[in-house]
Amino acid sequence: MNEHSTGHTRVDHVAEDMDPTLSLTAGPTVLQRAVPERSTTNKVRCDACPVLCNISEGRTGACDRWGNVNGLLTRIDPMVMSRHPVPDEEASVFLTGVGSGTTYPDYKPAPFIVSSRHDGVDIVTVVTEGIFSYCSFKLKIDTDRFLGPEQASIRFDGEIVGHVTTAEYGSQMLSIGGVHHLTGGSKKEGRATCELMAALGNKQAVDLAIDGGSTLVVQSGAPPIVNGERETRMRVGCGSATIGIFAKQWLGLLDEVVVVDDHITGVLTEHQAGKYLDIRPSGIDLKGRRSTPGRYFKVANPGTGWGGTDIEDPLSIIAGFDDEVSWPGLRLLMVSTTGEHSGYFVLDEHLVPQPREMPSEVRQVVTLIAENCEPALTTVLFVAGAGGSLRAGATRSPIGLTQAIKNSRVNVTCGGAAAYVWPGGGITVMVDVARMPDRSFGTVPTPAVVAPIEFTMRLSDFEMLGGHMESVQPLQTVWDQHRSRIVSVDTTNPWPIRHTALLG
Amino acid sequence: MSGPVGGAAFERLGAERWHFQHGPIDLIIDVEGDAEASQRGIAACWDEFQGVLPGLVRELPTLRCAVDDRTTPRGPVARRMLRACRAFADERFITSMAAVAGAVSDHLITQFDQPGIQRACINNGGDIALFLAPGANFRVGICSHPERAGATPSGRVPLSGAFTIDRYAPVRGIATSGWRGRSFSLGVADSVTVLAADAATADAAATLIGNAVNCLHSGIVRAPADQLKDDTDLGSRLVTVDVPRLPTSAVDAAVVAGRVEAELWRDRGLIFGAAIALQGRMEVVMPVSNPALVHRAAA
Numbered sequence: 001m002n003e004h005s006t007g008h009t010r011v012d013h014v015a016e017d018m019d020p021t022l023s024l025t026a027g028p029t030v031l032q033r034a035v036p037e038r039s040t041t042n043k044v045r046c047d048a049c050p051v052l053c054n055i056s057e058g059r060t061g062a063c064d065r066w067g068n069v070n071g072l073l074t075r076i077d078p079m080v081m082s083r084h085p086v087p088d089e090e091a092s093v094f095l096t097g098v099g100s101g102t103t104y105p106d107y108k109p110a111p112f113i114v115s116s117r118h119d120g121v122d123i124v125t126v127v128t129e130g131i132f133s134y135c136s137f138k139l140k141i142d143t144d145r146f147l148g149p150e151q152a153s154i155r156f157d158g159e160i161v162g163h164v165t166t167a168e169y170g171s172q173m174l175s176i177g178g179v180h181h182l183t184g185g186s187k188k189e190g191r192a193t194c195e196l197m198a199a200l201g202n203k204q205a206v207d208l209a210i211d212g213g214s215t216l217v218v219q220s221g222a223p224p225i226v227n228g229e230r231e232t233r234m235r236v237g238c239g240s241a242t243i244g245i246f247a248k249q250w251l252g253l254l255d256e257v258v259v260v261d262d263h264i265t266g267v268l269t270e271h272q273a274g275k276y277l278d279i280r281p282s283g284i285d286l287k288g289r290r291s292t293p294g295r296y297f298k299v300a301n302p303g304t305g306w307g308g309t310d311i312e313d314p315l316s317i318i319a320g321f322d323d324e325v326s327w328p329g330l331r332l333l334m335v336s337t338t339g340e341h342s343g344y345f346v347l348d349e350h351l352v353p354q355p356r357e358m359p360s361e362v363r364q365v366v367t368l369i370a371e372n373c374e375p376a377l378t379t380v381l382f383v384a385g386a387g388g389s390l391r392a393g394a395t396r397s398p399i400g401l402t403q404a405i406k407n408s409r410v411n412v413t414c415g416g417a418a419a420y421v422w423p424g425g426g427i428t429v430m431v432d433v434a435r436m437p438d439r440s441f442g443t444v445p446t447p448a449v450v451a452p453i454e455f456t457m458r459l460s461d462f463e464m465l466g467g468h469m470e471s472v473q474p475l476q477t478v479w480d481q482h483r484s485r486i487v488s489v490d491t492t493n494p495w496p497i498r499h500t501a502l503l504g
Numbered sequence: 505m506s507g508p509v510g511g512a513a514f515e516r517l518g519a520e521r522w523h524f525q526h527g528p529i530d531l532i533i534d535v536e537g538d539a540e541a542s543q544r545g546i547a548a549c550w551d552e553f554q555g556v557l558p559g560l561v562r563e564l565p566t567l568r569c570a571v572d573d574r575t576t577p578r579g580p581v582a583r584r585m586l587r588a589c590r591a592f593a594d595e596r597f598i599t600s601m602a603a604v605a606g607a608v609s610d611h612l613i614t615q616f617d618q619p620g621i622q623r624a625c626i627n628n629g630g631d632i633a634l635f636l637a638p639g640a641n642f643r644v645g646i647c648s649h650p651e652r653a654g655a656t657p658s659g660r661v662p663l664s665g666a667f668t669i670d671r672y673a674p675v676r677g678i679a680t681s682g683w684r685g686r687s688f689s690l691g692v693a694d695s696v697t698v699l700a701a702d703a704a705t706a707d708a709a710a711t712l713i714g715n716a717v718n719c720l721h722s723g724i725v726r727a728p729a730d731q732l733k734d735d736t737d738l739g740s741r742l743v744t745v746d747v748p749r750l751p752t753s754a755v756d757a758a759v760v761a762g763r764v765e766a767e768l769w770r771d772r773g774l775i776f777g778a779a780i781a782l783q784g785r786m787e788v789v790m791p792v793s794n795p796a797l798v799h800r801a802a803a
Binding site: 043049050051052053054055056059060061062063064 | 526528557561564733
């Protein structure tokens with residue numbers, strides 16, 4: 001482990017300090033109603049439904065689906081089968097790994113190796129819940145607001161659980177979890193990371209704090225909340241791009257437009273788009289560092305004010321107006337890249353901008369900027385390496401499975417959701433948790449994250465790569481002999497048994 | 505896309521069968537009639553269903569208290585719960601929660617009272633509301649030993665009894681309570697099935713009769729409800745955790761106690777009949793004039 005690459009709250013491990021490896025998703029046997037236990041104060045709050053039970057250790061909530069096992073909210077739930085709206089009944093059901101459990105040691109066949117017929121071909125799906133230490137979440141947060149400097153630590157419950165990575169166009173990327181935080185730091189860090197990862201995977205809202213940056217509330221598919229403010233819109237483009245898009249519509253209505261943006265602030269009359277339209281220079285003198293004509297870096301510090309900067313008063317980024325070029329009566333619009341902030345000013349006889357009520361034609365253009373913005377969301381992608389011993393649950397020849405995936409003979413899904421398989425060695429998969437069934441993730445005290453994974457292939461291929469043929473059972477048998485729950489699949493998912501893996 | 509966290513879910517289980525689920529509520533809904541009317545009914549039912557649990561949660565503290573004259577819940581399901589339980593509240597400890605499952609079924613079944621629908625049934629974990637158009641009837645079976653399902657030669661669920669309800673029987677609610685069920689029982693009955701005008705009343709009565717089917721026997725394991733479950737409306741009352749094989753005398757005593765309770769509510773006109781199952785004994789409390797169980801020719 002490289003101590004310099006990842007921040008940790010570090011303690012020395014001793015052997016007795018380690019938690020035993022124990023699956024918490026094994027089944028309902030842990031909560032016997034016939035074993036009344038004394039009330040303890042170690043309660044967990046279940047937010048699986050609006051009832052919001054506070055559940056004491058060893059008990060279940062109002063639904064009997066969720067319980068408190070050793071202080072952790074745990075699904076006491078049947079397996080999940082997803083159903084697809086096709087006429088052929090058997091081919092319409094796909095057994096997911098959610099709730100299937102895991103096997104230990106690994107070489108034992110996976111909990112379910114099921115066969116079904118599809119288009120006359122025998123299909124086998126190896127269904128398991130993987131215990132992943134090597135896994136993380138990549139969060140794409142649609143915002144221009146400053147979340148924190150690149151490489152800054154992200155904290156959950158006071159523990160370092162990840163870091164800020166690159167900014168992408170209109171979005172900030174975060175990396176959460178990973179093996180160094182799960183098992184490389186203190187025990188508390190590992191637990192906090194594990195709890196956070198399960199919550200993110202289960203599409204719950206979580207509170208994060210970034211060192212030297214903002215506090216955040218993020219949830220898969222929901223708008224991010226930065227420093228208590230809910231982000232509503234994603235910027236239409238950077239300040240310069242906004243000018244490029246709208247310059248023609250401002251012509252005649254305004255003499256100068258400044259689009260305030262933390263990345264690149266645009267100035268209409270200096271910008272190539274303004275020059276092309278023969279707009280008269282305004283003599284504005286903007287703070288910040290000029291990059292190319294009409295494009296300014298660092299007009300202010302990053303923040304949660306206008307356009308992802310820290311400014312509340314837009315005039316504070318204007319150094320002044322050139323009295324040889326500017327003129328009294330000059331009409332100035334200052335606007336952010338989402339149209340959320342805007343101000344209309346007219347220069348007085350001393351060339352000082354004075355706020356004026358915005359004419360309705362100008363208001364319409366500001367509205368147009370806002371209307372061209374997409375809703376800001378948080379996207380949560382699960383990344384995990386399934387290339388290890390988990391493969392032994394499917395086949396006696398693990399490399400065979402890896403190669404068969406790379407040769408498009410085996411599909412890989414997580415809870416029935418299409419997983420992207422990274423190029424190169426191993427089976428590194430990436431999947432949007434929004435496409436997975438609710439409550440797909442669990443934890444073990446190792447600490448590690450439990451997630452469903454399914455390998456689907458033709459029966460003949462399964463046999464060829466050394467699959468556990470003796471363990472294959474018909475889907476109908478699993479259906480008849482095990483408690484299961486049916487979920488409707490996200491219809492944007494390709495149906496698992498008709499497709500090969502999304503290969504990189 | 506998946507729904508919001510903790511949201512309601514539905515699934516079509518067959519041509520005429522649906523499953524609605526939200527938190528602790530699980531409904532199996534059967535609708536028969538012309539396709540368009542059924543579809544409309546299910547759509548209306550789903551619209552209504554999504555508000556049911558949030559509505560109940562808002563009033564949960566009130567609904568978990570013993571029913572008294574000052575209790576004034578606002579939501580439509582909560583009002584049904586209170587109305588059903590108030591009839592029993594003068595003489596028995598009862599909270600509105602005793603009728604929650606039945607009240608949910610009653611509230612939603614009204615969506616199917618539409619032209620074109622022949623019959624509909626909403627089964628909320630054994631608390632069932634019915635809708636019947638003229639000419640339609642339901643054959644209802646009681647299974648007091650679900651764990652024996654598959655043990656019969658035909659592989660079917662073994663029935664302890666069965667009866668028919670048609671449009672002219674004044675029964676639109678059937679509820680079953682027992683110590684193995686999801687809700688706690690103070691008694692030892694394998695099952696108490698009650699027929700009443702609506703499911704909420706049947707639910708409350710089944711709970712009370714189930715509590716009454718009781719006896720003193722050292723092998724019966726009981727525990728305070730609040731040590732088994734958080735936020736229970738039963739406080740520290742002793743609820744049944746396990747029932748051993750009981751001697752005949754104990755079975756007799758328990759069944760008689762249950763019969764006395766069932767007859768009390770039948771004579772008040774609150775229920776029509778009840779069937780009590782305990783370790784192989786089946787005790788049926790018949791309607792006074794037997795209106796529910798006698799098949800009448802359609803008028």
